[in-house]
Amino acid sequence: MSVILFNKPMGVLSQFTDKGTAGSPRATLSDYIDRPGVYPAGRLDRDSEGLLILTDDGRLQAQISHPRFRKPKTYLVQVEGMPNEGQLEALRRGVHLKDGPTRPAKVEEVSAPDLWPRMPPVRVRKSVPDAWLRMTITEGRNRQVRRMTAHVGLPCLRLVRWRVGDWTLDGLAPGEWRSL
Secondary structure, X not given: OOEEXXXXXXXXXXXXXXXXXXXXXXXXXXXXXXXXXXXXXXXXXXXXXXXXXXXXXXXXXXXXXXXXXXXXXXXXXXXEOOOOHHHHHHXXXXXXXXXXXXXXXXXXXXXXXXXXXXXXXXXXXXXOOEEEEEEEEOOOOOOHHHHHHHHOOOOEEEEEEEEEOOEEOOOOXXXXXXXX
C-alpha cells in the first residue's frame, strides 16, 4: 500500500489531468508527483492549499474521503473581519447551507500561523481587519469551510488544510511530498 502526503500549492488541481479549457493548461498533480497508481483521497479546491493524501488503496481512500467515516480534517482559515463569539458558536453548532445542515465544527480563533507566502498574495484592505481560525470538520462537502465561514459573515481569504486524521503538513513545503 502506498500513501503519499502532498502539500498542494494554490492553483493546482486535485487531479492528474486537466480536462478544462484547451489552450490554457492548468497545473495538476502530475506536475509534482510521478508515481503511477495513486489517486487523491478527497479533493482540495484549486484556490485552496495544503494537505492532500494520495493512495493506491481504495478502502483507505474511502475512509479518508467519505463523510460516513467522519475523518477529522483541520484547516487554517484566514477570514475577513473579526469573529465574534456568536459567529464562532454558530460554526460550532453547525450551520444550514443550501445543501442542508452541516455537522458541528470545532473552531477557535488563533494567532496568524507561520506559513509560506501565498502566490498570488492575499488581498489586504487597510479598512477591513482579518483574523485566523483553526477549524475542524468531519464532512467534506464542496467548498464547505468557505461556505460555512461566509454564512456567518466571515468571508474566507485563505484556506490551508493542515491535518487529515493523524497526518499533518509538518515539514512539507508547498509542492513537496513524502511517501509513508
